Amino acid sequence: MSKDFLRISPAFEDVMPAEYRELVASGPYGKGYGISDLGSHKELLEEHPLCAGCGLALSLRLTLSVLPAPEDTVIVGSTGCSALAFPQVALHNIHSLFGNQNAVASGLKRALKLRFPDKHKDVVVVAGDGATADIGLDMVMQSWFRGELITTIMLDNEAYANTGGQESGMSPKGAVLYMAPKGKKFQKVNMPELAREAGCVYVAAVSPANPKRLGKAIKRAILVAREVGPTYVQIFAPCPTNFKFKPQETIKRIKEREKDGTYLMREYISPEAQEYLAAMEGGTKDE
Amino acid sequence: MYGAVKVDEEKCNGCKLCVFSCPDPNVLTLLKTKKITVNQDRCKACGLCASVCPKEALTVN
Numbered sequence A: 001m002s003k004d005f006l007r008i009s010p011a012f013e014d015v016m017p018a019e020y021r022e023l024v025a026s027g028p029y030g031k032g033y034g035i036s037d038l039g040s041h042k043e044l045l046e047e048h049p050l051c052a053g054c055g056l057a058l059s060l061r062l063t064l065s066v067l068p069a070p071e072d073t074v075i076v077g078s079t080g081c082s083a084l085a086f087p088q089v090a091l092h093n094i095h096s097l098f099g100n101q102n103a104v105a106s107g108l109k110r111a112l113k114l115r116f117p118d119k120h121k122d123v124v125v126v127a128g129d130g131a132t133a134d135i136g137l138d139m140v141m142q143s144w145f146r147g148e149l150i151t152t153i154m155l156d157n158e159a160y161a162n163t164g165g166q167e168s169g170m171s172p173k174g175a176v177l178y179m180a181p182k183g184k185k186f187q188k189v190n191m192p193e194l195a196r197e198a199g200c201v202y203v204a205a206v207s208p209a210n211p212k213r214l215g216k217a218i219k220r221a222i223l224v225a226r227e228v229g230p231t232y233v234q235i236f237a238p239c240p241t242n243f244k245f246k247p248q249e250t251i252k253r254i255k256e257r258e259k260d261g262t263y264l265m266r267e268y269i270s271p272e273a274q275e276y277l278a279a280m281e282g283g284t285k286d287e
Numbered sequence B: 001m002y003g004a005v006k007v008d009e010e011k012c013n014g015c016k017l018c019v020f021s022c023p024d025p026n027v028l029t030l031l032k033t034k035k036i037t038v039n040q041d042r043c044k045a046c047g048l049c050a051s052v053c054p055k056e057a058l059t060v061n
Ligand SMILES: Cc1ncc(C[n+]2csc(CCOP(=O)(O)OP(=O)(O)O)c2C)c(N)n1
Pocket: A056, A079, A080, A081, A082, A097, A098, A099, A127, A128, A129, A130, A131, A132, A155, A157, A159, A160, A161, A162, A163, A168
């Protein structure tokens, strides 16, 4: 898709909403922007209804700001808090049935490959921890086993936030939530390790407390999924509403968890992905 | 809105760390003068920007 696609016919300019006109005038399409360009252009995400201080909203905003080719990207989402933001995102996106996101993304990627054989169309799954590691785990793992050329991004707020705070496989052991009053009995699922074993050629665990590292991981994951294999990025995105901390403490909480070793940030790159990235990163912006 | 963040332009050094920590889009913008400005109508007063500002240039009302 070229940027011309977005341009408003002169006869309709005065009736288009201001936000759309701003996107055409100073949006990120075709620009190759990174994190450091935020604050100087119109973002893909518009005013959204997620809570004040939401780590998931911040992670989504940073993610959308580093897409290598927003005009050729389709986001596949699932039910959860992030789904409430997508009506405000100026990108192609599909809302799939809860848990089905990686199956939908697999089919979509194959169809796009047939329809546009000479173009890269990036298919990126963005879903919660419940959708990814619990209810959709079957579809997620099978897409990795099959080597589908898609990127899977988990927004890990360590709970079913959207339905009022049930524990998920990604909640830490002992977590007490509104609807898990007795405390979680088993360990947090080690998804990055599972992803690597299941065939992901690029895996990262990052957080918005380090925006540049987050941006680099997302960019790498999307580029590698174009040709080498499936990729997985897990973003630690704490939820002040369900974990009952003050909204201004979201970033502090991430740093504390990193420090006490209960949330490990990491990156795994397979040798093939490494080779591919070395060739790509020579010519692109690095964050 | 019930509250919004305010910038002390004297203290702001234009590092943009606040911009990268705000969960809400198009709220904090860097002016040509290299100072931050806030779209107060859209700020949710969460205070995350203030929590990362190295110059203590931001306060939540
Ligand atoms: C098939 C199906 N099962 C259950 C639900 C109910 N449901 C809606 S959101 C949600 C939890 C989402 O948790 P997560 O994926 O972690 O996203 P979060 O809201 O935490 O961001 C559930 C169980 C649903 N919408 N559809």
